[in-house]
Amino acid sequence: MASTSSTPAAAPLAMTSASPVVGIIGMGDMGRMYARRLQSSGTKVVVCDKPDAFATLQTELADTGIQVLRDGHAVSRVADLVIYSVEAAAITAVVREYGPSTKIGATVAGQTSVKAPEKAAFEKYLPDDVDIVSIHSLHGPSVTTEGQPLIIIHHRGPEEKVKMVEDVFRSFKSRYVYLSYEEHDEVTANTQAVTHAAFLSMGMAWKCSGKYPWENARWVSGIEVVKVNIALRIYAAKWHVYAGLAILNPAAQRQIQQYSRSVTELFKLMVGRHEEELSKRVWAAREAVFGWAPSEDAVADEDGGRHPILLSEEILNQFTLGTHDPKSQEEPNSHLSLLAMVDCWAALGIKPFDHLDVAGTPVFMLWIGVAEYLFRSRERLQSAIEAGLSDRVFRSDDLEFTVAARGWGECVSFGNFDLYERRFMETADFFAPRFDEATKMGGKMIKAIQDAR
Ligand SMILES: NC(=O)C1=CN([C@@H]2O[C@H](COP(=O)(O)OP(=O)(O)OC[C@H]3O[C@@H](n4cnc5c(N)ncnc54)[C@H](OP(=O)(O)O)[C@@H]3O)[C@@H](O)[C@H]2O)C=CC1
Ligand SMILES: O=C(O)C(=O)Cc1ccc(O)cc1
DSSP states (O other), X not given: OOEXXXXXXXXXXXXXXXXXXXXXXXXXXXXXXXXXXXXXXXXXXXXXXXXXXXXXHHHHTTTTSOEEOSSHHHHHHHOSEEXXXXXXXXXXXXXXXXXXXXXTTOEEXXXXXXXHHHHHHHHHHSOTTSEEEEEEESSOTTSOOTTSEEEEEEEESXXXXXXXHHHHTGGGTOEEEEOOHHHHHXXXXXXXXXXXXXXXXXXXXXXXXXXXXXXSTTTTSHHHHHHHHHHHHHHTSOHHHHHHHHHSOTTHHHHHHHHHHHHHHXXXXXXXXXXXXXXXXXXXXXXXXXXXXXXXXXXXXXXXXXXXXXXXXXXXXXXXXXXXXXXXXXXXXXXXXHHHHHHHHHHHTOOHHHHHHHHOOHHHHHHHHHHHXXXXXXXXXXXXXHHHHHOSTTHHHHHHHHHHHHHHHHHHHXXXXXXXHHHHHHHHHHHGGGHHHHXXXXXHHHHHHHHHO
């Protein structure tokens, strides 16, 4: 289905008088990042946010060369490529308002993380004489665009419009990935939505336990450091981004509900001490997802190039939390969040490594990395199973995690944005004092894993 281009660093865009004017509607984190990058590559950029933000935006961007216009009508009338970079829940209303003003022959794109509402809005409200070639950068605004996937969706209009979009974004040096609208939502449900569900559940479980994981003597190993930093990185970002891609993506429900089911079922097997059933299920999931038979340890050079080995002990041990010594004895931990993730992938027949190369976000890459790290060693996996069955100290954390995963599953199934915001923000407030530190460490981890690949 997907095809990717591996020539991100092609010749720089030659700017001529015929170069397209790029218009950006929505100057939040992503809109600003796009505007600045495009402007510095020599593209003419016109932007707007809501009309009440006009004056402030004009002052802020006064010396940048980026032209600030009053609203989306003004942007739509002059831009050859219009990019809607607004909240997913707002896309319908915003396109309904400004779409009809789009210049004849222009091309329209959206940055929204979930494409079903965007596609419906474009088809309904854009005039027939404009084309649709949408986009989605699969990374947050603080991550370099270089080498990251940039999805391009050719939905309506001639092939040359795709070329125009490719040329506009050439300076990003991103890796172009070509998908349809539907393929986009399927892939991002498998990669982003379910991954976020796991991290959101971890954060909420820690908050509900009333303790910071880095103050707990058990939170010392490399896997925990990744979990904590990525969870905090997600809670430090904007809730609507995660709510939109979970609630509005028709393909995401199945994954998120399965994750919640996997967590609950594995937890019940642990507390019921159903050793045989639990072991059988975990080892079968390992084989289904990673291809390693239960008797087989997976070491990089025995791996026959089947899957990339992403995280090594050296990489993991570069990162520590608090004053803990990362080399100290690892405490028993069921790693319920990871056992459930692999169980969920197995239950849904998802091959995470196939997605990684097409449309892996940095967060997804780290998540597969730690899952693979736990599962590739038979000893590590066996001790997680044993901890799940017999460790009593950790059980209350696993209970909180199970309740949190069920809660996120329900919240998404209700489609309730207000509830999502409340759950998200209450947890975010608990962790806020550590956001700066966690975001920096999360950034370093992402860089370390990318450099190691
Ligand atoms: N942040 C991320 O990591 C990524 C986000 N995305 C997607 O990109 C889109 C933007 O995300 P992000 O920049 O993070 O979110 P932000 O909330 O930072 O930006 C959205 C901006 O759009 C503005 N806006 C809303 N309605 C209008 C309107 N009628 N006219 C003009 N501007 C309007 C918002 O104003 P106000 O705040 O007043 O509502 C806000 O400034 C989302 O769809 C998101 O899913 C994609 C990739 C990564
Ligand atoms: O990497 C992730 O999953 C993130 O959390 C950052 C992110 C958020 C929204 C997107 O549409 C793309 C990337």
